[in-house]
Amino acid sequence: MHSLSNVSLPLRGRIGQFLARLAPLAILYLLLRNDGPLLGLTERYGTPGQFVTYGQWGIQSAIFYGFGYWLFPRFLYQFRPFALLIILLTTYGLVYVANYVGFIALHETAGFPSGYGPNSAMTQNWKLLVAKGPLGLFVSLPLFIWNFMLSFAYPSLLLAFKALYDNRSSQLQNTRLQYQNTQLELKYLKSQVNPHFLFNVLNSIYALTEEESPRAAQMVQQLSGMMRYALYETAESFVPLQKELQFIRDYVALEKTRAAKRLDLTLELPDNTGEHLQIAPFILITFVENAFKHGVENTSKKSWMRVVAQVDGVILRLEVANSKPATQPVKPGGLGLENVRKRLSFLYPAHKLQITDEPAEFIVRLTIPLSPVQAVGSQMNASL
Known part of the structure; x- marks a missing residue:
C-alpha cells in the first residue's frame, strides 16, 4: 500500500x-x-x-x-x-x-x-x-x-x-x-494474535497448576476472565451490568490475594441482575481501584475496605469505602476520579456522586439510573 x-x-x-x-x-x-x-x-x-x-x-x-x-x-x-x-x-x-x-x-x-x-x-x-x-x-x-x-x-x-x-x-x-x-x-487484526497466544498460555498454566495449586489455578482463571472481558466484551458503549460486576469480583479477588491477611474486606454485589440492565464498561472499577491503591497498598498495617452494590429496579447504588493510612493522607480528585466524573456527567447526567474524605476513611457513594437494553438502543439511535 x-x-x-x-x-x-x-x-x-x-x-x-x-x-x-x-x-x-x-x-x-x-x-x-x-x-x-x-x-x-x-x-x-x-x-x-x-x-x-x-x-x-x-x-x-x-x-x-x-x-x-x-x-x-x-x-x-x-x-x-x-x-x-x-x-x-x-x-x-x-x-x-x-x-x-x-x-x-x-x-x-x-x-x-x-x-x-x-x-x-x-x-x-x-x-x-x-x-x-x-x-x-x-x-x-x-x-x-x-x-x-x-x-x-x-x-x-x-x-x-x-x-x-x-x-x-x-x-x-x-x-x-x-x-x-x-x-x-x-x-x-495483528493485535488479535497476541491475546490469542496469551490466552492459550494462561490455559496451559491453569492446567498445570489445577491439581498442585488450586489457588494459583483459580487466580489464573480469574485473570483470564478479566482479560477476555476487557478485550472482547467491552467494544460496545454499554455492557450487561452482571458482567461488569463479575469483572469487579475477579479484580477484588486478585487484589485480596496480594493483600493477604492484612485486609479486612467486605464485598456485597448482586448475584444476578439479568441481561436487561446495561452500564457503561469500567465506569465503576475506578472507585474500587482507587480504594485498593490509596487505602491498602500505601500501608503494611491492617486495613479495611468495603464494596457494596445494590440494584433497586433500574437504580444502581454503589458504596466503596476504605481506611486511610495515618501517615499518608490521600487527597480526592486524582486523575482517575476526574476522568470518571467526566464520563458520568456525559453518560449519566442524572447521577449522584458523593465523596467523603475523613481523616481515617474515604467513602464514595454513587447512584446511577441505569437504562434497560431497549432504552439504551433507542438512545444510541437517537444520537446518530
Whole structure:
C-alpha cells in the first residue's frame, strides 16, 4: 500500500495558514490601486478619492474573509441554501448602500464625477445611482451589475480559488483519514494474535497448576476472565451490568490475594441482575481501584475496605469505602476520579456522586439510573 506519510495539505502549518489568510489583503489592494472601476479616484480627487479606494478595500476584504471563513463553511459547505441566499442578498444590499453613501460623499467633497466626460460609463452610472437612490439595485439591473463589478468581482475571484483550495484540502484530509483507519484496522487484526497466544498460555498454566495449586489455578482463571472481558466484551458503549460486576469480583479477588491477611474486606454485589440492565464498561472499577491503591497498598498495617452494590429496579447504588493510612493522607480528585466524573456527567447526567474524605476513611457513594437494553438502543439511535 502506498504510504501517505509524506502527503501534506497545501500551505499546511501556522506559517502557511498565516500567509494564505494575509495574501488576499495584498492582492485586493494591488487590484484596486492599479486596475478596475476605481482607477484614477486617488489621482483625480486626492484625499477624498483615496478614502473611497480604502473603503472599497475594506469592503472587499470583509466580503472575502466573511464569506470564505464564516459564511461558506457554515452554509454553503453544509448545504443550507435558504439561509445562504438570505445572507447573500442582505450583504449585497448593505454593500450597495455603503457604495451609494461613499460616492455621494465623494461628489459633495470633490465634485465627482467631474473629469470623466458626460458620456463616460462612470458619469452614466453616477446619474443612474442618483436617480434610483439608496435602494436602486432592486429596481435597476444596471445598478445591480455595477454593484457587483465594483465590490464583488475581485472577492468572487479570490473566493473561487479558496473554494478550490478548501476542496483539495478536504480531499487530502479524507484520504489521510482513510489511510489511518486502514492502518488501525491492520494493527487491530495483528493485535488479535497476541491475546490469542496469551490466552492459550494462561490455559496451559491453569492446567498445570489445577491439581498442585488450586489457588494459583483459580487466580489464573480469574485473570483470564478479566482479560477476555476487557478485550472482547467491552467494544460496545454499554455492557450487561452482571458482567461488569463479575469483572469487579475477579479484580477484588486478585487484589485480596496480594493483600493477604492484612485486609479486612467486605464485598456485597448482586448475584444476578439479568441481561436487561446495561452500564457503561469500567465506569465503576475506578472507585474500587482507587480504594485498593490509596487505602491498602500505601500501608503494611491492617486495613479495611468495603464494596457494596445494590440494584433497586433500574437504580444502581454503589458504596466503596476504605481506611486511610495515618501517615499518608490521600487527597480526592486524582486523575482517575476526574476522568470518571467526566464520563458520568456525559453518560449519566442524572447521577449522584458523593465523596467523603475523613481523616481515617474515604467513602464514595454513587447512584446511577441505569437504562434497560431497549432504552439504551433507542438512545444510541437517537444520537446518530
